[in-house]
Amino acid sequence: MHIVVCVKMVPDTTQVKIDPITNTLIREGVPFITNPFDGPAVEEALKIKDKYGGKVTVISMGPPMADSVIRKAIAMGADEGILLSDRVFGGADTLATSKVLAHAILEVSKKEPVDIIMCGKQTIDGDTAQVGPGIATRLGFNQATLVDKIISLDLERKKIVVRRKQDEWHEIIEVTLPILLTIERDANKPRYPSVPRRIFSEEISIPVWNNYFMKLDLNSIGLNGSATTVKRIFAPEKQQGEIYAEDENGNGVGTLVGVIIKKLEEWKIRSIQNG
């Protein structure tokens, strides 16, 4: 069983501020973290490995410092990692990103065939949820998106049963391997790494693949290979603002409800029931 997990380094968006004048993101001093959907993807892969054995390879495309998210996955228990990093990969949209990732996975599978690819459902910065399906399409893999539970795996019949999370219901499907799954954030609680694993992950060397190695057509990757361009990023205009309230004893909730009701009345949204 060989599982490849794609992880992305993203800015901690809860700490990203919008410059009120230029309306652009202030990225300075914002720490980078593993995309919160990707930890659960790694965890699902490790759970399969714990049960059935095999190997977990982690791949990330990003700047050189993105090796940190790979190391984190290795600290959790992944076996190896590959960083895809080259200036020419930069500025990629989901099309170009999935091309590079798909190609890298193809390369990896030459040494050891890949049975399952796992992606996070989406990222917290780009938010498109397209990269996973893009990879599956390019590699000709089956795909199951929005997975919040892996129910069973039959290695002999090469079948996997997963639960997909829909808005108001769940869907349980059986699919044939090889397959790409995109994992929901609440699928599990990713494991906390042990110190020996952390030290191992800090010392292991992570191979970096650039385009000199990958030999992809420069017109199909990076900014040049992207079908979309981001024109402007801005924060939606804030209309209401924050409401902060507490009484002299420091009790927030009760007082806050009162204040909110008053505000709503001021804004003439008198009764929610009455529409």
Added chain:
Amino acid sequence: MKPIESIIFAVLVAISAYIFLRRIYTLFNFISLGKWEDRFDRLWERFKGMIYYGFLQKRVVQKTFGFNHLMLFWGFMVLLPINFEFVISGFFPKFTLAFLGDTLYTILCFLADVMSAVVFLAVIFATIRRVFFKPYFLESTKEAYIILSTVGLLMAAYFGLNVTGLGLNEKPFESVPVSAFIAKLLLSNNTSEKALYILNRVFWWAHASLFLFFLIFIPYSKHLHILASLPNCFFRNFSFPKSLPRMRFSKDISYGVSKITQFNWKDLLDLLACTECGRCLTSCPANIAGKEINPKEMIHHLKKNLMENGSHIIKSRPFDTIGRPPEDVELPVALIGNGDMSIKEEMVWDCTTCGACVENCPVFIEHFPKLLNIRRHLIMEEVKFPEELISFFENIEARSNPWGLAPSERGKWAQGLNIPTFSSNEGHEYLIYAGCMGSFDTRTKKILISLVSILNKVGISYGILGSEEMCCGDAVRRLGNEYVFDSMAIKNVNLFKKLGVKNIITICPHCYNTLKNDYKAFGADYEVFHHTEILDKLNKKYIFKPNKALKDERIVFHDSCYLARYNNIIEEPRRLIEIITGKPPIEMEKNKKDGFCCGAGGGRMWLEDDADTRINRERAKQAIKENPTIIATSCPFCITMFEDALKEQKDWENIRVMDVGEFYIEGIIDNKDSEDEKKNEEKRRVANE
């Protein structure tokens, strides 16, 4: 005494001595299974401590029944030379200690006689106590009764021997008053000499066999403490264990303790020194509140674990050698697990690291540091810990606060208060380290705000770190996550160095202890003050007039463990209260160094608390008993714990919980100022809306 008796006696002595010494050797071997730790510094001070605590039993007599023990102990000490005489005279019937000179010898005999009577009575008292008034913290084991009856019989044999000796004119009456008294009662002139002689021999042999039995029995029973507690007092930690040793991290080493041989040798000596007195147990707040943990039982289980695994290791060695086994040695009995030779996993997380056990142990056993070593193993190697801690650790690692709030919000409490960011270039004398509670907890922010109001008033220059501030890592360390703590400590100490920080004020005893004591090993080079210390100093310098508003309040004061027990800050908060009310605060039964934890220490603040075994409820009840209008304390955690507990009962709701600094400042700010302050607060609130 017939020569054949001497020969039989000599053989018995030789056998007993062999068994005794063999056992001592084995016990020494057990201790040497532990890791090396240097406890050979300041030898003279150690020696003095041993006399003070070991021989004079300074800590033993602090509790009521301790006097009985002191009597037993000194009875034995006095009887030592007389028993020496007894043994030698068993080989050489003519031998006596009379060569010491008439006076000294008479004194020795006199003391031995009187003390034997005292010991006999002490044994009777102890037996009555165990049989009829058994405290829950003492077990009525077979062993205890064997010991008590052996000692009792030994004393009886001693008197039998003396009384018959008197009848045979072997001893002068004056030197042994108690024996003489009994002799007068029992002996008459027509007691036959033959009968006396036979009785004398019977008593002699009874005394001899009881004595030898006692000798062998000691190192096999809990009375091993007679031998081990003296060295344990000698090798004791000079101060309360307020910090933990820094660790080294590298490949192929183990972290924390998962088997008995990973403890230090002194930890193992601790186990042998336990007297099973139960004082640690009766002072443990977690146990009293009904939690699983039991420090006495923990030490006892560890001792059994050491004996069992130690015997296994020694047996498996080809020769009778001493020393540490290899790191990966396989042991038959697990350290963490169920059974009476292991520590239950739940128990490991129950401890608040309050230190009451350590403070109360008469022989300086350190209980909770052992638990913390087990936590280190569970967290760092096995990754086995209560589930709720995952988010706690992740939040701390990613955002440097327990709730995972944005670090950029850290300085927000100071918004609108005109508080500068710390800069030594601008001559800021103090850094106010707000801590996570001060930065994010609404209730705690108020304490900080009241503190800066008075600092402003007297013109003390200070700054804060704002969004640059990071969590100190106290809970992370006490929960056993040393790897994460290590990097937090390095970052913080480097930041303080970079900024040229010389003095730090904190309102949190946990930050206080960590910045001051834990960071020492990381190169900390600054002074740390708890705000009650600063206010106490200001109070000496400036004369503030109390405003009478709080004068008539009934204040009960609760000591934070990390201030009182860990750092000896005891009188400062009490003085501040007294200034305002004109009288010292009301004390609960458990106070100062013998205080009772609120339940939040040792990282327990961040663990789910079982509704039936809440420590804070227990402590709140103790405070309520004193009928207070205000419960004052000096720690944000204690405040939270009390406020939570008071919410549980309707008629407790009117009791206020206050920080001592806050109380003091409220008590001296005159009414006009507080009006201004209220207006300012109102303005801030509006600004925030």
